[in-house]
Amino acid sequence: MSHKIAVLPGDGIGTEITEQAVRVLTALGLDLDVQSAPVGGAAFDAHEHPLPPATLDLARNSAAILFGAVGDWKYDSLPRELRPEQAILGLRKALGLFANLRPAILYPQLANASSLKPEVVSGLDILIVRELTGDIYFGQPRGVRQVEDGPYKGDRQGFDTMHYAETEVRRIAHVAFQAAQKRAKKLCSVDKANVLETSQFWRDIMIAVAAEYPDVELSHMYVDNAAMQLVRAPKAFDVIVTGNLFGDILSDEAAMLTGSIGMLPSASLNSSNQGLYEPSHGSAPDIAGQNIANPLATILSVAMLLRYSLNEAGQAARIESAVQAVLEQGLRTADIHESGTTKVSTSQMGDAVLKAL
Amino acid sequence: MSHKIAVLPGDGIGTEITEQAVRVLTALGLDLDVQSAPVGGAAFDAHEHPLPPATLDLARNSAAILFGAVGDWKYDSLPRELRPEQAILGLRKALGLFANLRPAILYPQLANASSLKPEVVSGLDILIVRELTGDIYFGQPRGVRQVEDGPYKGDRQGFDTMHYAETEVRRIAHVAFQAAQKRAKKLCSVDKANVLETSQFWRDIMIAVAAEYPDVELSHMYVDNAAMQLVRAPKAFDVIVTGNLFGDILSDEAAMLTGSIGMLPSASLNSSNQGLYEPSHGSAPDIAGQNIANPLATILSVAMLLRYSLNEAGQAARIESAVQAVLEQGLRTADIHESGTTKVSTSQMGDAVLKAL
Ligand SMILES: CC(C)[C@H](C(=O)O)[C@@H](O)C(=O)O
Ligand SMILES: CC(C)[C@H](C(=O)O)[C@@H](O)C(=O)O
Numbered sequence: 059m060s061h062k063i064a065v066l067p068g069d070g071i072g073t074e075i076t077e078q079a080v081r082v083l084t085a086l087g088l089d090l091d092v093q094s095a096p097v098g099g100a101a102f103d104a105h106e107h108p109l110p111p112a113t114l115d116l117a118r119n120s121a122a123i124l125f126g127a128v129g130d131w132k133y134d135s136l137p138r139e140l141r142p143e144q145a146i147l148g149l150r151k152a153l154g155l156f157a158n159l160r161p162a163i164l165y166p167q168l169a170n171a172s173s174l175k176p177e178v179v180s181g182l183d184i185l186i187v188r189e190l191t192g193d194i195y196f197g198q199p200r201g202v203r204q205v206e207d208g209p210y211k212g213d214r215q216g217f218d219t220m221h222y223a224e225t226e227v228r229r230i231a232h233v234a235f236q237a238a239q240k241r242a243k244k245l246c247s248v249d250k251a252n253v254l255e256t257s258q259f260w261r262d263i264m265i266a267v268a269a270e271y272p273d274v275e276l277s278h279m280y281v282d283n284a285a286m287q288l289v290r291a292p293k294a295f296d297v298i299v300t301g302n303l304f305g306d307i308l309s310d311e312a313a314m315l316t317g318s319i320g321m322l323p324s325a326s327l328n329s330s331n332q333g334l335y336e337p338s339h340g341s342a343p344d345i346a347g348q349n350i351a352n353p354l355a356t357i358l359s360v361a362m363l364l365r366y367s368l369n370e371a372g373q374a375a376r377i378e379s380a381v382q383a384v385l386e387q388g389l390r391t392a393d394i395h396e397s398g399t400t401k402v403s404t405s406q407m408g409d410a411v412l413k414a415l
Numbered sequence: 416m417s418h419k420i421a422v423l424p425g426d427g428i429g430t431e432i433t434e435q436a437v438r439v440l441t442a443l444g445l446d447l448d449v450q451s452a453p454v455g456g457a458a459f460d461a462h463e464h465p466l467p468p469a470t471l472d473l474a475r476n477s478a479a480i481l482f483g484a485v486g487d488w489k490y491d492s493l494p495r496e497l498r499p500e501q502a503i504l505g506l507r508k509a510l511g512l513f514a515n516l517r518p519a520i521l522y523p524q525l526a527n528a529s530s531l532k533p534e535v536v537s538g539l540d541i542l543i544v545r546e547l548t549g550d551i552y553f554g555q556p557r558g559v560r561q562v563e564d565g566p567y568k569g570d571r572q573g574f575d576t577m578h579y580a581e582t583e584v585r586r587i588a589h590v591a592f593q594a595a596q597k598r599a600k601k602l603c604s605v606d607k608a609n610v611l612e613t614s615q616f617w618r619d620i621m622i623a624v625a626a627e628y629p630d631v632e633l634s635h636m637y638v639d640n641a642a643m644q645l646v647r648a649p650k651a652f653d654v655i656v657t658g659n660l661f662g663d664i665l666s667d668e669a670a671m672l673t674g675s676i677g678m679l680p681s682a683s684l685n686s687s688n689q690g691l692y693e694p695s696h697g698s699a700p701d702i703a704g705q706n707i708a709n710p711l712a713t714i715l716s717v718a719m720l721l722r723y724s725l726n727e728a729g730q731a732a733r734i735e736s737a738v739q740a741v742l743e744q745g746l747r748t749a750d751i752h753e754s755g756t757t758k759v760s761t762s763q764m765g766d767a768v769l770k771a772l
Contacts, residue, residue: 202612218578223571255558282663285668304664310642319643
């Protein structure tokens with residue numbers, strides 16, 4: 059039976075990078091039904107909504123979604139619910155994509171790209187498991203109201219609700235422990251349990267679930283300390299698990315440690331292994347349409363798609379090896395170019411990966 | 416009239432470092448009434464509470480508080496409300512210390528200490544203005560409850576409330592704009608307005624207050640991006656203003672960029688310029704009592720105390736110059752020692768600063 063794959067290119071460089079990734083995906087000889095739909099600003103322009111019903115339907119009915127990137131300055135003045143990034147939030151929520159896997163890997167060939175000293179980051183390979191459908195992102199009530207008592211009585215107040223239910227914490231805990239089992243078996247749960255009730259609750263459940271994974275070493279760290287330790291000694295981490303808000307911050311910080319965010323894929327999975335795959339970088343409207351963006355994060359997202367949603371680990375490894383090979387050949391898009399290497403365009407990078415396959 | 420100063424040494428290295436800082440403070444020839452009281456774990460041991468009434472009274476009745484550090488593994492199993500760090504939260508709340516000033520400065524003499532490449536961080540001088548009494552830290556309601564409807568109905572759930580009232584955002588905005596006016600006149604407000612109502616509310620007020628400071632250039636950045644940009648190009652920032660939770664994370668990340676957190680002071684002020692001054696580092700129980708801790712962050716906190724609470728900018732500058740001088744002399748405590756410099760103890764460092772005054 060053919061696998062249905064939804065391709066949502068989005069805005070900015072999204073079109074160019076997904077184009078190369080789709081070339082790679084369709085070159086593997088698998089039985090796939092690949093269909094595209096607009097999302098983000100592009101969808102707003104065409105259908106007045108960043109996540110039109112037809113796009114959402116296509117996503118729902120697909121085994122996996124390959125997502126480019128969304129966003130552009132020109133949508134900044136839209137009301138929040140119509141802005142491009144609402145499409146991502148909407149897809150996560152509608153498909154229950156609760157498990158976000160964000161590897162931060164520094165390829166040895168790109169060690170110089172980092173703003174950190176080579177000895178601090180060379181060989182970096184950490185995995186951040188971010189919970190993606192709970193926390194303060196979707197918590198109700200939220201809004202703007204009048205303060206009813208206390209020192210600010212009568213004042214206007216913006217407010218949001220952070221929360222995690224036991225089921226939500228348990229299922230992300232299992233994802234994280236199982237990911238750690240396949241790696242160096244060290245899991246660090248990041249929270250703010252010295253201040254937040256949600257965090258203390260999260261921590262207690264992490265400790266309870268740990269009993270089922272005696273081979274994994276669980277530690278706990280406050281989020282402020284984690285933000286520091288990622289700068290000081292990132293290689294001390296193996297797998298980090300954390301909530302939606304802290305995960306948003308720490309996964310981006312960790313990605314930037316590598317200096318080559320154009321190389322980093324991500325996966326967002328639900329409990330049936332349906333997944334959304336996207337590069338960790340954004341839509342970079344400033345360089346869109348110039349054929350200079352780095353397609354490798356999106357191509358590596360295809361590898362994650364094959365591994366997690368299509369159960370094709372062998373094909374995933376083929377793509378990952380091909381990417382390694384093009385780096386070995388010295389091919390670099392502008393974002394990771396340095397002297398002594400060959401600067402290539404988006405499509406030339408796609409060509410090279412196809413050739414290396 | 417003599418100024419009353421409360422000294423709360425706390426736990427771990429708190430005693431040693433405040434001792435040196437008090438020597439420096441009392442050597443200036445000012446008319447001061449310096450009184451000490453226990454706080455944190457030390458106060459729990461003596462009075463079964465991390466912030467006993469007598470300590471709180473002393474703090475309330477002082478012009479300024481010099482705070483060491485609190486915390487030790489041995490209090491980890493206490494219920495949250497009795498743990499050492501509750502003393503800090505209690506003091507902030509009771510005294511209304513809403514404005515936290517956290518400089519992240521890399522002294523040229525210590526450029527090697529950073530895990531970042533020298534060209535990325537040398538000359539780093541940013542100021543983080545963190546709101547300290549609002550946000551999700553004290554927001555009600557909070558706790559653990561049963562979910563009443565939706566997919567997790569019947570589940571237990573941990574929850575917290577994030578909120579900011581207009582008055583709270585306005586007053587921290589004024590502190591931040593005024594700080595920026597005295598520096599490079601660039602203010603970056605960090606929020607998560609693409610997701611949080613509290614953040615959109617915060618951003619709208621920042622924009623409104625900006626009208627009163629036409630000489631300051633206001634920009635906005637999402638917190639995930641800020642965590643990245645601090646790693647990529649920290650020198651692009653001048654002053655950052657943000658809420659309590661994001662400020663907790665970003666100020667620690669920024670501090671660690673310098674690699675010498677033993678050098679970084681902080682101030683927490685209320686609207687009458689009463690303030691709590693403390694080093695940015697923790698209580699380091701592992702090295703307590705060994706006379707090897709770095710007292711300079713605490714000594715530089717005394718300089719902030721003089722500047723902000725006693726209006727003695729000249730005396731503050733004297734201390735800052737003395738610290739520069741001892742660094743120039745090549746004196747280093749263990750945390751910042753490198754070959755070619757002279758390793759000194761906590762008290763020797765205090766001696767050297769006194770001599771340089
Ligand atoms: C665009 C935004 C809503 C989103 C988030 O905060 O989750 C993004 O930052 C991400 O990490 O995918
Ligand atoms: C100890 C803790 C409650 C505190 C905070 O989160 O504010 C600390 O991390 C700080 O930044 O002073």
